Amino acid sequence: MAIRFSLYYHSKENGEYLQKIINTSRQGMLVDTQSLANLPARVNSGTDVVFLEYQEDDAKLDRWIEKTAADPKSPSIFLFLHEITTNSLWKALRLGVKECFSFPIRVEEFQEALDRLPTPDASLEVAETTRVVSFLGSKGGVGNTFIATNVAHLLAQEQKGQVLLLDLDLRYGQVIYFYDVQPKYTVIDVIENFERLDKAYLQSLFHSYDKYLSILPAPSRLEEAEAVSGEHFEKVLRYLKNTRLFSWILLDCCHQMDEVTLKALELSDDILLVTNPSIPALSNAKKLLELLHLLDLGGVRSEVILNSWQKRGDLGEAEVVGFLGREITSKITFDPQQVGRCINEGRPMGEIAPRHTVCQELRTIAGRLLGDEAKNAGSGLKWIKRLVGKS
Numbered sequence: 295m296a297i298r299f300s301l302y303y304h305s306k307e308n309g310e311y312l313q314k315i316i317n318t319s320r321q322g323m324l325v326d327t328q329s330l331a332n333l334p335a336r337v338n339s340g341t342d343v344v345f346l347e348y349q350e351d352d353a354k355l356d357r358w359i360e361k362t363a364a365d366p367k368s369p370s371i372f373l374f375l376h377e378i379t380t381n382s383l384w385k386a387l388r389l390g391v392k393e394c395f396s397f398p399i400r401v402e403e404f405q406e407a408l409d410r411l412p413t414p415d416a417s418l419e420v421a422e423t424t425r426v427v428s429f430l431g432s433k434g435g436v437g438n439t440f441i442a443t444n445v446a447h448l449l450a451q452e453q454k455g456q457v458l459l460l461d462l463d464l465r466y467g468q469v470i471y472f473y474d475v476q477p478k479y480t481v482i483d484v485i486e487n488f489e490r491l492d493k494a495y496l497q498s499l500f501h502s503y504d505k506y507l508s509i510l511p512a513p514s515r516l517e518e519a520e521a522v523s524g525e526h527f528e529k530v531l532r533y534l535k536n537t538r539l540f541s542w543i544l545l546d547c548c549h550q551m552d553e554v555t556l557k558a559l560e561l562s563d564d565i566l567l568v569t570n571p572s573i574p575a576l577s578n579a580k581k582l583l584e585l586l587h588l589l590d591l592g593g594v595r596s597e598v599i600l601n602s603w604q605k606r607g608d609l610g611e612a613e614v615v616g617f618l619g620r621e622i623t624s625k626i627t628f629d630p631q632q633v634g635r636c637i638n639e640g641r642p643m644g645e646i647a648p649r650h651t652v653c654q655e656l657r658t659i660a661g662r663l664l665g666d667e668a669k670n671a672g673s674g675l676k677w678i679k680r681l682v683g684k685s
């Protein structure tokens with residue numbers, strides 16, 4: 295099993311040296327490497343070990359190490375010291391560091407340190423099944439990404455299995471801003487390296503937001519989106535399902551019914567249609583629902599999420615239900631201030647306002663995904679094949 299490292303170096307030369315050491319070990323796999331200047335405030339706990347090139351007399355760094363080591367959910371900390379002395383070892387011990395090394399690091403010594411690490415809970419390694427959930431906005435700007443990113447985070451917080459959020463808004467994907475992260479790789483890297491993929495390599499391409507939540511962003515450049523076909527996406531998703539690395543794969547779909555979106559719906563276990571109570575969004579939602587109703591959906595579960603809901607809005611719930619001809623499964627309250635704050639700070643609601651009404655409403659959606667209703671993966675969306683005229 296791979297041991298995932300995040301490496302923070304002071305000098306580039308040492309960074310390269312430590313990278314080599316990690317790569318020559320049996321299980322070491324580098325998932326992030328940065329200069330110490332970019333040490334994130336919060337540890338990317340999807341990694342198993344943080345390897346730091348230690349700097350003496352850096353009180354800020356000491357505080358960071360101490361705080362991180364004190365959190366039982368944090369990865370283990372390894373230090374690379376310029377010189378190992380009794381004093382430095384005592385200090386490291388006091389800060390909560392797991393292992394200390396200095397130049398030259400012997401391969402066997404490093405391997406022994408890896409073997410001493412606590413064995414991760416094996417039950418987390420393989421999901422029983424992978425449930426694929428598509429979030430589909432009825433129209434641009436209805437809050438699809440806000441809901442998908444927050445539900446993914448709340449679902450991961452339950453710690454019942456690994457969650458992957460895949461940004462399928464290939465042209466204008468914005469998932470990374472909702473979490474304020476800068477992943478190294480995107481869906482393009484997964485597609486380009488598809489033939490070389492194995493479980494460990496695949497894992498290294500995902501950005502770990504925390505221990506239970508991984509992110510695969512949309513391409514960073516507009517023209518790259520054109521290179522992704524429905525066929526590519528299907529291969530990747532099927533492969534991902536086979537690896538059983540994730541219990542849930544959530545897809546933030548683009549609201550245009552393009553080839554990739556249609557493929558996503560076809561392969562989904564759940565389709566969560568997001569709309570708001572405005573006539574344009576509702577009329578699009580109605581069209582989509584009519585389509586879903588007319589055609590054979592097999593075991594796919596669908597629900598309607600009414601976002602930006604106001605009790606005293608122009609339309610009452612009965613009018614919305616009457617118009618759509620369909621019950622509303624969830625309502626998410628309109629709160630521009632709190633929602634705006636989350637989005638602008640790039641932090642999910644579960645972190646900054648876990649008790650807020652909107653967060654509780656979002657948690658209910660995550661709760662439904664925890665249940666095991668309708669798990670027949672994309673069994674019957676033959677209509678989609680007819681629509682796109684592709685197999």
Ligand SMILES: Nc1ncnc2c1ncn2[C@@H]1O[C@H](COP(=O)(O)OP(=O)(O)OP(=O)(O)O)[C@@H](O)[C@H]1O
Pocket residue numbers: 431433434435436437438439440441463549601602603626627628629630631633634637652
């Ligand atoms: N419950 C809510 N209350 C108030 N404002 C909201 C709410 N949900 C979303 N918004 C606002 O709607 C805007 C659009 O949200 P978001 O980007 O999630 O929509 P989208 O459907 O993904 O849009 P796009 O089509 O661009 O992908 C956000 O900037 C946010 O401020």
Ligand SMILES: [Mg+2]
Pocket residue numbers: 438439440463468
């Ligand atoms: Mg969006």
